[in-house]
Amino acid sequence: MSRESAEKRVATLRTTLNHHNHRYYVLDDPEISDTEYDRLLRELQDLETEFKELVTPDSPTQRVGAAPLDAFNSVEHAVPMLSLDNAFGLQEVREFDQRIKRLLKTEDDIEYVVEPKIDGVAVELVYENGLFVQGSTRGNGQVGEDITRNLRTIKEIPMRLISTRAAPATRLDVRGEVYYTSSGFSALNKERAGRGEPLYANPRNTAAGSLRQLDSSITAQRPLHIFVHSFGQAAGYEFSSHWQALAVFRKWGLRVNPHIEVARSVDEVIKCCEKVVSLRDKLEYEIDGAVIKINSHDLQAQAGTRSRSPRWAIALKFEAKQATTQLLDIKIQVGRTGALTPVAIMAPVKIEGVEISRATLHNQDEIDRKDVRIGDWVVIQRAGDVIPEVVKVIESKRTGKETLFRIPEKCPECETTVVRLEGEAVHRCPNLSCPAQLKERIRHFASKGATDIEGLGVKLVDQLVASELVTTVADFYSLSKEKIAGLERMADKSAQNILTAIESSKKVDLARFLYALGIRHVGEHVARVLAGSFKTLENIKNADQEALEAVHEIGPQVAENVFQFFQEKKNVEIIELLLQRGVELQQAAEAQEQKFSGQTFVFTGGLNGYSRKDAEALVESLGGRTASSVSRNTDFVIVGENAGSKARKAAELGVTILSQAEFDEMVKSEEPPD
């Protein structure tokens, strides 16, 4: 390749990889398979090796990940959490061994440790004098997110290390992978299916999502597991080898994978790797390769570390489970929020014994990017419980009879014209009474943070929709005892209870009502902001995009969604019916609203007695605003337990800092704060 074309290709690869880095690390929502990502990264690495002058400090090869989200406090890792270089195939494992020997200037066999590579989420646990004090995500390798409260919910993580003959390290930063078992993941999806919610795509991303819940009680309900496999720093304890460290970890009560082995030569390494490969389908959890590390810590130190990864370790990546088949058709699935997902219908093909005939195509952009056409021969891939996906088209097999696919202009379920909002990859059906979305919307309307109709279970919703007693949310308010009692297995008393619950849901405040409507991007918080700012439903309905965007905290995307929602005639009709049938919108008391008016609050650290969400709701109920980061516009920073960088920033900017006690006092007092 000429230097000129290499330069072009490198630039393209960087842009592509940075995009996928963001999807993967920041959004937990990857668009391409890991194999495909690795292939692109590898191509960039190779080009940068050939043309050294093309390496820049901001190249994806020069960094570990991406910036963490803003919602949790940041944690700086005392020792950076590096990533591992990959080996594709056993030959590259042998090459790794040769590199090590050259580096260490030796012909002798090197002792390695070989372990299964758990396909989970990397975390760091900090123990001080044996006590678990902090846990964090890897983040970008240097700085992660403080997820201590969520990690505490994982029972396999000891809150205190077991003291053996030798006391634990005074400070130990131990690292591991948090994961779902296959059965735990299936059970979770089964539950979701029962509630009519969309299924999670794969265990690893779901584990990441579970660990990053702001409400740790949600994490606590998830069957998460952990294996620890290494450490950053270990003050006050001397480990001579990796193998010894793992043995000591076990003694201290930490969970270490049982399939880790010592290999005394590269030949033994190869045997161990083959063993790990054979484990792949027998284990209760996903593994995506084998990790090979030099055992001796002295030799590790001699081999050293590059900026991105240690030289003394490598990850052998498994080959993806792929197959080739013909794509017969593309069908559209309409999801809960009206999202139209294109699904590839394929000639059935088996991957490792499992027959596959459908694969997701994500959205129109993905179809265009991969240039997938109906009739194409395609490579598909699956891994464990992951929804199969189309990896690429085999262009050489094209006959010219293939046809392009466009997402239809009308919803296949209800014929409403679909919309695609700026900045979004998906097309959506905006119709509130689209049958595909109806059940979910009904459940949402009656849910706790919305109109809170008690006793309206999944089964009853299904029955009400199936019997066409409820075709829009407005129909709740025209139900009678006779109608409900006609449903299968509905006792008189239960029918009466439901009617009572529906009756008492009629008085609802504006914010809850807005939330109940299920407008995209309008969660409980945004609903409160809109209600607080516009006061009446009429005002919101009549607001144009500009007026909506002028509200603090309402971005262009939310503004467009709200505006579009009220442009849809059917939506307006349903709202009118709701009001005609007795729904009464209440406003928050004026006097209360004034107290924190015009004041912006930022919370940092753990609060006693209430969650962050409760505290923010409290501030908003008193007319104040909350923000997630400290700026010059912040009026108060409330500092809880283990507060992080936000407290420092507040001090730098001269923002008033309050303890929780002072904040509680302020809430109780009659006077507005100054």
Ligand SMILES: [Zn+2]
């Ligand atoms: Zn529709």
